Amino acid sequence: MTQNVAILGASGYTGAELVRLIATHPSMRIVALSGDRKAGMRMGEVFPHLRHLDLPVLQKIEDIDFSAVDLAFCALPHGTSQPVIRDLPSDLKIVDLSADFRLRDPAEYEKWYGKPHVALELQKQAVYGLTEFYRDEIRSARLCAGTGCNAATGQYALRPLIEAGVIDLDDIIIDVKAGVSGAGRSLKENLLHAELSGGTMPYSAGGKHRHLGEFDQEFSKLAGRDVRVMFTPHLMPFNRGILATVYVKGDAAAVHEALAARYADEVFLEVLPFGQVASTRSIAGSNYVHVGVVADRIAGRATVTVALDNLCKGSSGQAMQNANLMLGLEETAGLMLAPVFP
Structure with missing residues (x-):
């Protein structure tokens, strides 16, 4: 049975990535696309790499007829999803890719995003979208809140270790290298080629990055006590990908064993042989x-590396994986594309 889907905010990077993935999905059909500033344009004009696809013309959200839509992907900027989703039909399934419903505590949302939450009833319904850890809740959800891409990467490294009790919860450092597409498509001076190419720099250092709200929420819930990690992201001069280098205190062999055991049955999670490191080149576009996991020269210390594509598994691919669950489809449908190399 074909499921009709709409993509709100289709003119951004995550919207375009959703279109790319859904193009090969056996059971999803795109029936509506929104792009406020691009309304009236075809996707092939906005993204020439999608020119070969027969897609609806971009339109404003208020002009979309949702009566024949089974699920909507909301790929709008942070802070704009709440009022939009609040006004959508109450029976419409929604996967939100923004940060607007990730944090369960409205006070935490206001702390990290600088504005009060305006859809508190919906927030109570939202299920956190880290698929491998919230699969059962996502299946029955009406609203799924996609994770932050950095937050997902760090959690894939640490959740199994917290669950297994093999690391010191008070001694965790997450160092992330993130591709520039994670900053979105809006014009920003620091993202100009001349400003970014040939160098790198940390940003939101000193515990200021918004994804710390997700780390605090999820790790503390999992551990049953407050867990606060050190986290610094770095902006890198490449388009796609995130590499997290996570430093933990614990036996390296036990760390590797815990990760391998937890992800043994997960299609999309590949734990490398002990001593090997992850690379963004090996997962691009997938x-x-x-x-x-690598043992450190200091006994009782380990380094965990995690690589994923921020636009796919970190955002749009995760969204489609969750949509598959919500629609009763095969979880992996449309997502088995091999990584692009070189």
Whole structure:
């Protein structure tokens, strides 16, 4: 049975990535696309790499007829999804790719995003979208809140270790290298080629990055106590990908064993042989995640590396994986594309 889907915010990177993935999905059909500033244009004009597809013309959200839509992907900027989703039909399934419903505590949302939450009833319904850990809740959800791409990467490294009790919860450092597409498609001076190419720099250092709200929420819930990690992301001069290098205190062999055991049955999670490290080159354009563990020269210390594609598994691929569950489809449908190399 074909499921009709709409993509709100289709003129951004995550919207375009959704279109690319759904183009090969056996059971999904795109029946509506929105792009406020691009309304009236065809996707092939906005994204020439999608020119070969027969797609609806971009339109404003208020002009979309949702009566024949089974699920809507909301790929709008942070802070704009809440009022839009609040006004959508109450029986419409929604996967939100923004940060607007990730944090369960409205006070935490206001702390990290600088504005009060305006859809508190919907927030109570939202299910956190880290698929491998919330699969059962996502299946029955009406609203699924996609994770932050950095937050997903760090959690893939650490959740199994917290669950297994093999690391010191008070000694965790997450260092992330993130591709520039994670900053979105809006024009920004620091993202100009001359400003970014040939160098790198940390940003939101000193515990200021918004994805710390997700780390605090999820790790503390999992551990049953407050867990606060050190986290610094770095902006890298490549288009796609995130590499997390996570430093933990614990036996490296036990760390590797815990990760391998937890992800043994997960299609998209690949734990590398002990001593190997993950690379963004090996997962580009795919929904796969590579996880590696290396023992440090200091006894009782380990380094965990995790690589994923921020636009796919970190955002749009994750969204489609969750939509498959919500629609009763095969979870992996449309997502088995091999990574692009070189």
